[in-house]
Amino acid sequence: MAATLHRLRSLLGAALAAATLSMACVSVAEAAPTPSTDGDVGAQIVGGTRASTSTYPWVVYLATSSGFQYCGGTLVAPNKVVTAAHCTEGDSASAVRVVAGRDDKNSTAGTTARVTKIWIHPSYTDATRGYDVSVLTLDRNLSQTPIKFATSADSALYTAGTSSTILGWGTTSSGGSASRYLLKATVPLTSNSSCASSYGSDFIASAMVCAGYAQGGTDTCQGDSGGPLVAGGKLIGITSWGEGCAAAGYPGVYTRVATYAPQIQAQL
Template sequence: MAAPLHRLRSWLGAALAAATLSMACVSVAEAAPVPTADGDFGTQVVGGTRASTAEYPWVVYLATSSGSQYCGGTLVAPDKVVTAAHCTVGDSPSVVRVVAGRDDKNSSAGTVARVTKIWIHPSYRDVTRGYDVSVLTLDRNLSQTPLPFATSADSALYAAGTSSTILGWGRTSSGGSASRYLLKATVPLTSSSSCSSSYGGSFNATHMVCAGYPQGGTDTCQGDSGGPLVAGGKLIGITSWGQGCASAGYPGVYARVSAYAAQIQAQL
């Protein structure tokens, strides 16, 4: 039986998955990814509501040099952003911008920073193998307050049923355009056994954590990759992949930040 089609949560992931009908390592040659008009995918932070960077100052988005948003990220130090490896693999720092303090992508609010260095976990190959984590170094210190990230001491934050927050600027309808505004939603963490039942061998509890309702309806989606999964006032996950978006029985899959805390700290 054919394996289910896993959806990357970045714009490039959507285009690539549509082209290949299989999970693949995302790579970009000479340029950052650009949004597509692919009609095969579901909605935004599905079930989300408007959010403000005044309340969540550490949430940022990644954009091309021309300003097109394609992934999310989290400020963890004044000049450091954590995002997904599949958002940055193959990119040159010169083509990536980080936008902070901007709720409305059509506005000029906030700060646009350039990227001077991209670190990708050396073990990253594709999202179903884990290690989907990247750290960007910015060309300046941002004024926004960074978010602490989970470490090995924060195992309690990963308990099944823990209420968590997801944020992003992803798709707003199946086959539609991205959200103009920052959106948020609340989802419970699922147990590792439940997520393994959904995804089989593609889920690795050491490197991943899942979040969502059994009936679906609330989730991250294309354009949200790299964005935060937050619980207990800390970054506990990085939006990574999933089967569809907000589909019943298929929660969103996030990189488990505590598993990479030492490597992230080394980049700070």
């Protein structure tokens, strides 16, 4: 099964292609994460509605030095952002920008911060093997309010059926165009057994959590990678991978934040 690294790669490919067309865009290739070889990464919220960073101040996006948005992230401390390892693998800190407080990617609202350090879980090799978590250190403290992240004490937040919120600027359909605006959607968490039925041995319950409707229709997608899955007022998941976007029987797969909370905390 070809996993979609949720959901960035098709958008990233477009950025890399653009870099070959114009010297003005050469920084795109320098700034973008190195693509892995196991499938598409990239996503926007499918079946979503407009959202505002005034309501969700902790949701941010990752951009190249030329401003191309390719992943999402979550502010967990004034100068710390949690994202997916597959969004930052092979990248240099100097090439990445974090944009906060900007609903419309075409605007100049909010703050664009530089990244001074990228931490990737040392055991990360591929999103379908777990450990898909990265922490970025920013060059400044942002004024936006961070969100708390789940720990081992928050097991109840992972109960099947729990209503959760997903957010992002990625595509609104698999392989489609990226959203100009921040979008959100509500999806229920699925049971581990249900997710294992969909993804087989690629689903690792201790490392991942799934969310979505059995009939599909609402999901993260390309360009949403690294963005938040939130329940109970806490970050419980990181958009990671999936089979297509919003396909029936294939929920989105998210990094189970509580499992990696000690390593995340160590970076703060």
